[in-house]
Amino acid sequence: MADARAIEWAERIPSRAPSRAEELWRSLRRGKGALVGAGLLLLLILAAVFAPLVAPHDPVQAEITQRLRPPIWAERGTPENLLGTDQLGRDVFSRTIYGSRVSLIVGIAAVLISGTLGVFLGLISAFQGGRLDALIMRIADVQLAFPFILLAIAVVAVVGGGLLNVILILGVTGWVSYGRVVRSQVLSVKEKEYVEAARALGSRAPILIFRHILPNVMTPVIVLATFNVASYMVAEASLTFLGLGVQPAIPSWGIMLADGREYMRAGWWMAIFPGLALMVTVLSINLVGDWLREYLDPRLRHQE
Amino acid sequence: MWRFFLRRLAQSILVVFGVLLLVFVIMQLTGDPAALMLPPDSPATDIERIRIMYGLDRPLYVQFARFLFGDIGGGGDRTVRTWGSGGGWLEVPIKPRKGVIRGDFGESLRYREQPALAVVLERFPRSLELMVAAFLYAVLLSLVFGLLCALRQGSLVDQGVRVLAILGQSIPSFWLGLLLILVFAVWFGWLPAMGSGTWWHLVMPAVTLGSLSLARNTRLVRSGMLDVLGEDYVRTARAKGLTERLVVAKHALKNTAIPLVTLWGLDVGVLFGGAVITESIFAWPGTGRLVIESVTRRDFPVVQAAVFFIALIFVLVNLLVDLVYGWLDPRVRLER
Numbered sequence: 001m002a003d004a005r006a007i008e009w010a011e012r013i014p015s016r017a018p019s020r021a022e023e024l025w026r027s028l029r030r031g032k033g034a035l036v037g038a039g040l041l042l043l044l045i046l047a048a049v050f051a052p053l054v055a056p057h058d059p060v061q062a063e064i065t066q067r068l069r070p071p072i073w074a075e076r077g078t079p080e081n082l083l084g085t086d087q088l089g090r091d092v093f094s095r096t097i098y099g100s101r102v103s104l105i106v107g108i109a110a111v112l113i114s115g116t117l118g119v120f121l122g123l124i125s126a127f128q129g130g131r132l133d134a135l136i137m138r139i140a141d142v143q144l145a146f147p148f149i150l151l152a153i154a155v156v157a158v159v160g161g162g163l164l165n166v167i168l169i170l171g172v173t174g175w176v177s178y179g180r181v182v183r184s185q186v187l188s189v190k191e192k193e194y195v196e197a198a199r200a201l202g203s204r205a206p207i208l209i210f211r212h213i214l215p216n217v218m219t220p221v222i223v224l225a226t227f228n229v230a231s232y233m234v235a236e237a238s239l240t241f242l243g244l245g246v247q248p249a250i251p252s253w254g255i256m257l258a259d260g261r262e263y264m265r266a267g268w269w270m271a272i273f274p275g276l277a278l279m280v281t282v283l284s285i286n287l288v289g290d291w292l293r294e295y296l297d298p299r300l301r302h303q304e
Numbered sequence: 305m306w307r308f309f310l311r312r313l314a315q316s317i318l319v320v321f322g323v324l325l326l327v328f329v330i331m332q333l334t335g336d337p338a339a340l341m342l343p344p345d346s347p348a349t350d351i352e353r354i355r356i357m358y359g360l361d362r363p364l365y366v367q368f369a370r371f372l373f374g375d376i377g378g379g380g381d382r383t384v385r386t387w388g389s390g391g392g393w394l395e396v397p398i399k400p401r402k403g404v405i406r407g408d409f410g411e412s413l414r415y416r417e418q419p420a421l422a423v424v425l426e427r428f429p430r431s432l433e434l435m436v437a438a439f440l441y442a443v444l445l446s447l448v449f450g451l452l453c454a455l456r457q458g459s460l461v462d463q464g465v466r467v468l469a470i471l472g473q474s475i476p477s478f479w480l481g482l483l484l485i486l487v488f489a490v491w492f493g494w495l496p497a498m499g500s501g502t503w504w505h506l507v508m509p510a511v512t513l514g515s516l517s518l519a520r521n522t523r524l525v526r527s528g529m530l531d532v533l534g535e536d537y538v539r540t541a542r543a544k545g546l547t548e549r550l551v552v553a554k555h556a557l558k559n560t561a562i563p564l565v566t567l568w569g570l571d572v573g574v575l576f577g578g579a580v581i582t583e584s585i586f587a588w589p590g591t592g593r594l595v596i597e598s599v600t601r602r603d604f605p606v607v608q609a610a611v612f613f614i615a616l617i618f619v620l621v622n623l624l625v626d627l628v629y630g631w632l633d634p635r636v637r638l639e640r
Contacts (some may be wrong), residue, residue, distance in 0.1 A: 142322030147577025273480035
């Protein structure tokens with residue numbers, strides 16, 4: 001009798017406690033900024049994926065008779081080109097939409113590379129300890145002695161630009177923050193009772209790492225990765241703007257801004273819209289990142 | 305304190321050595337540094353000549369040792385005769401190297417006969433000028449804004465500044481630079497868009513360079529101040545009847561400053577990285593622009609020297625920050 005009631009009581013707990021998704025949604029709605037950010041990001045991703053359907057023009061098709069048309073609301077603007085055209089008569093709106101592809105690809109791919117590399121090296125460092133740990137951490141120190149963008153420029157200078165190189169360079173140079181965070185987290189988690197219990201039960205190292213340790217150190221990694229998507233996007237755009245990044249033939253925000261800089265007097269819109277797109281994207285990611293950090297680490301909630 | 309200082313110094317020296325190794329390794333990534341010094345499609349004999357001239361035909365560890373310490377036993381003024389692959393003997397003078405420890409990164413390829421490091425150092429004062437201006441702009445304004453927000457938490461000013469700070473953290477600095485040029489140089493014609501020389505030239509580059517730090521620091525001054533204002537010793541200070549001004553100035557501000565010192569050290573790195581971009585936008589004749597010019601003109605000795613020099617300064621600044629930190633907060637010294 002008592003047992004039956006206990007079981008009934010126990011069964012009610014999960015149904016009463018909000019599910020993880022529900023809790024997530026509730027928290028997201030409380031932070032209005034994050035909701036706006038998430039919405040904008042979703043829009044951006046959809047635009048990038050369905051660019052051929054959304055963009056009214058071919059982003060690389062030059063139309064020399066239509067060059068330097070202002071946006072639709074300005075004098076001489078036409079409904080043909082919502083945000084005007086550039087120095088070769090290419091549609092700024094279409095190019096901005098296509099440009100989001102480069103930014104998203106670089107941001108996400110570079111984060112995946114640097115995150116994986118950093119988590120891996122951090123794990124090894126914390127687990128092996130000793131000389132390997134010292135070596136990895138000294139390499140991290142050396143890399144931190146360079147401003148990130150400077151290191152990227154130095155490497156690009158030698159191996160050359162291009163989409164793939166930019167992704168690889170940003171990805172490989174960016175591992176340090178992940179490595180350090182994971183290492184310090186693992187070092188503290190490693191000593192926790194539940195890990196010791198698992199070890200005592202005879203778990204082998206891979207199970208210990210992937211089942212018991214990794215899930216408990218991923219929180220800061222996820223937050224870091226979110227912010228890094230934005231910083232890699234800016235880094236790529238900066239490199240491309242300087243002529244060291246993605247090839248000029250591919251429509252990207254960095255190349256559009258470089259063009260816009262040359263035509264500041266004749267076509268201000270060329271320098272405005274791609275930059276605005278980049279800023280709104282970075283802002284959205286930062287808003288989501290801020291919220292994520294608070295959501296995953298309740299201790300931070302009082303700060304903002 | 306001495307042990308702490310020595311340990312940090314040893315670490316820094318190790319890092320500088322690592323930086324040199326990395327600068328050296330980066331040059332090897334191409335596979336053939338000699339080919340980089342010549343225009344593409346140069347004849348094989350020319351490449352071979354360069355390779356011998358700069359000692360690039362020797363084993364890597366010899367090259368690295370030479371890069372660091374220069375020629376052992378004088379070197380210099382030697383010529384090498386070798387059978388070239390194009391047929392015929394090659395007579396090649398060997399470029400003497402004094403090594404990085406004596407400040408020799410080789411000659412600039414663009415400014416003939418000029419040592420690479422000298423080219424970098426010549427440009428540095430202008431970068432320093434710009435960075436100091438940006439640093440002061442970021443640090444002073446962030447203190448003002450951060451304090452204002454913390455003391456008037458939740459007010460309209462607080463909310464406004466916080467929105468601006470989030471925007472400021474999200475605006476790519478090179479775009480901010482373009483916007484400033486567009487508005488203040490092209491449209492209103494108030495400020496010069498390019499170059500340097502007067503105080504007016506400094507305004508837009510400094511704002512461009514400092515705004516990211518300003519936004520970040522403002523948020524951290526604010527949250528740091530809010531944390532400190534909630535501490536017991538602040539309550540005690542208030543309880544014993546001190547005026548709010550004294551509580552803030554004497555008790556709260558000092559304790560907020562400790563973590564900020566680290567942040568300011570990191571800002572130096574941000575400023576160096578940002579300077580590369582900002583100087584290019586505004587045609588500011590500093591080290592940052594030199595890096596980009598040298599990269600596009602393939603002047604690799606200058607790139608190496610500049611990258612090393614910037615990293616060295618950054619390491620020194622961080623060493624200084626740690627020492628100041630150890631002095632401000634004794635707990636840091638004891639930590640291993």
